[in-house]
Structures are given as C-alpha cells and as structure tokens.
Amino acid sequence: MILGAGQAGGEAAFRLRANGFSGAITLLGEEPFLPYQRPPLSKAHLLGDMAVEALFLRESSAFEAADIMVHTGARAEAIDRAAREIRLSTGERLGYDRLILAAGSSARRPGFARGELQGLHVLRSIADVARLRPEMRAGARLAVIGAGYIGLEVAAIARKLGLAVTVFEAADRPLARVAHPMTARFFRDLHETHGVRFEFSAAIAGIEGNTRVTGLRRADGSVFACDLALLGIGGIPESGLAEAAGLACDNGIVVDDSMRSTDPAIFAIGDCCRRPIPLYDRRMERLESVHNALESARIAAFVIAHEADPETPHKAPMLEAPWFWSDQYDVKLQIVGLSAGHDQIVLRGEGPCFTLFYLMSGRVLAADCINMPGDFPGARKLVQERLRVAPEILRDTSLPMKEILRLAAAPVAQSQ
DSSP: OEEOOSHHHHHHHHHHHHTTOOSOEEEEOSSSSOOBOOGGGGTHHHHTSSOHHHHBSSOHHHHHHTTEEEETTOOEEEEETTTTEEEETTSOEEEOSSEEEOOOEEEOOOGGGOSOOBTEEOOSSHHHHHHHGGGOOTTOEEEEEOOSHHHHHHHHHHHHTTOEEEEEESSSSTTTTTSOHHHHHHHHHHHHHTTOEEEESOOEEEEEOSSBOOEEEETTSOEEEOSEEEEOSOEEEOOHHHHHTTOOBSSSEEOOTTSBOSSTTEEEOGGGEEEEEGGGTTEEEOOOSHHHHHHHHHHHHHHHHHHHOTTSOOOOOOOOOOEEEEEETTEEEEEEEOOTTOOEEEEEEETTEEEEEEEETTEEEEEEEESOTTTHHHHHHHHHTTOBOOHHHHHOTTSOHHHHHHHSOOOOOOOO
C-alpha cells in the first residue's frame, strides 16, 4: 500500500510493477486527483498556460493497465502497526504487507497566519492555484512573505499578469538558505528590473483584516496595505501519522539507505522523509525536489520487489546527485548537488549567463547554472563522479564542458 498520491507515490507504484512486483498495489490520495507534478503549479499552471490535465503524471488508463488501484479523496487517520492496517476517516480499515508513506509536505504557516482569511494564500496543490489565480488581477497589490523559490516564482508570474508585488524576507537577501550571495544578488536585480519591491530583514507581526486580508502589520506597528498575500516560507513534512505510530521522526520520517523506517514493514519517500545522501557521506537530509521524489520512490520499489521475489534479478536504481530548477521570467536556474561545506567558489561566465561551482578541497560539490543549459549536463557529471578540477579550467569559458570533463581528475573515493 502507498499512502500519498503525489509524484513520489505515483512513481513508486509504477516502479514496483517495472521491477516485477505482482502483488496488489493500492494508492491512497487525499486530493481528488490522480498523481500529478507540482513544479508547474507556481509556473505555467498559475500563469494559465498549463491545464490541470497536463499536470497528471499518467492517465487513469495507465493505472488500470498496470493493475494499480487508486483511491482519491481518501484521508488516513491512523496507522495500526500491530495489525498492519491503515484507518481511514470513513472508519474503513485497509490492510498492508508493506506500507510506503509518500504524504509529502504542507505549507509552513507562522503563528500570525493561523486564521482563515480570504486573500491569504499558500501554494502547494491544484486547489491552492484554483483559489489564488482568480485574484491575480492586473493592478492588485500582492504581498509575498518569503523570498524562496515559491515566493520568487509567484512574484514573477504576478508581474507578468500586471500585479504590484512586494516581497518580504526575514533574511538580508533572497534565496538566503539555498544560494550563494552572488546568485541571490542576480535574482534580486532580476526581480527589481521587472518592478518587484523587496523588504529585507522584514519582521511581520500580523495580518490585517476581518474576513479578508487588507494588509501586513510589521513588527514596528506600521501596516503595508495589500489586496492579497502569499505565504512562501517553506514546508513542513507530513509526518504526523508516522509520529503517532511511534516511528522515528526528525524533520521528517527517518529512513535508512533503503527508505525503510524504524518499522521494517514501513517505508517513507519524497518530501516527508529524511534520508542519507550517499554522494555526501550519507549526510541526512530532507529534500523537497522532483529528484528526491523519483529517486527515493525507485529505491523503495526496488527493495520491496526484491524482498517479494529474491530469486529474480532486480537492477538497483542509479543514485544521482540531487538536482533542482527554477524558472523566473525568461531565466532558468538549474542546480546540481549540495553546496554545504564548500571552501571555494569558482565563477564561469558573466552577466546574465554564468555558472557558480562550489568546491571542497578541489572537488566539485555543487553548481548553480543560470541561463547556462549547455553547462548543466557536464556540471552534473562533475558532481556525480566527485571529480577534481583546477579552478582555472572551470573559469575558462573557451573550454566546452566536454573538454573540462576530459581534463578533470579521476573520481575521489567516497567516504565510508
């Protein structure tokens, strides 16, 4: 059984079948939709360029053909580990031999935004977009709380639609937790060029309005008037059921290399899990990304299929360096790897097209590619194979990435 019908849950279901798993597969989703991709929600779908149907990972006929039972609108209330059952909000109890938790994450809400006010939005689902898009009218004043990827992507769409946009960020720059100051400066300049206002080191104390948002109240008591507001301050893992069932949780459901929780019969994948990252000395991370959804789903499916039929050879999935992307206006940001621990930054390119390489002891840990799609495949290989490259080689834009890969040193042995 798979609890959670997002990208991770959908991938796990089909990967089980691809690995030869012949048992029953039940996919439970709380939303009234088949599994769908979420990145376009803050991009093409919010803009109106992508229909709901185009978000779906597969059509219903594909689930039927694969003999995957999908229950939409199914809300789980408890996991009974002793009986190996899930209790639904309807009172129905469904049994499992193996359970995959793929519940994802939910939008973080600060204490001042607990109430239900019209015009106060988050962006995590199709339903969220359906509520937000009708209010994205030219001339409306949008306040975005949080200058992370979601906040900046929504700001870009809002400016395209003619809204007045102000972004409030507690840090001193956008993307403060995930990007180098040089990358942050680029995106600040980009948004300001398109008319977005920023307030950094901003402390928001409350939301003004009785039934509808009318403004944000700053910590100094002043009020910023707005017509709608978006909370974009990150997500929290949906680990409540796991915690209540006694599974180990720490900013997500804690799993091992096989995506197995502290209960051998229960796995966790996607946004809701915190797992070892093999290419980074098995550092424990909770990653909200398409890469993590797909990779963790493939690992769990492989392990479960192999345990169900150990006599049949199963090919283990290749482990990739984490990758992410963001589209803002006509700019594409592509990121590979995790930069924490770097001791050197190497800049390749200039102006609106550049790549930042993060190095540690000469080894490429991560890279930010901004409008450099030709660099990205090579950057992925440099990170994936843990290669050492001289900074002067990386900086030389006359060298194509293919040549840089040829000049790179042999892979560094992974730490055990």
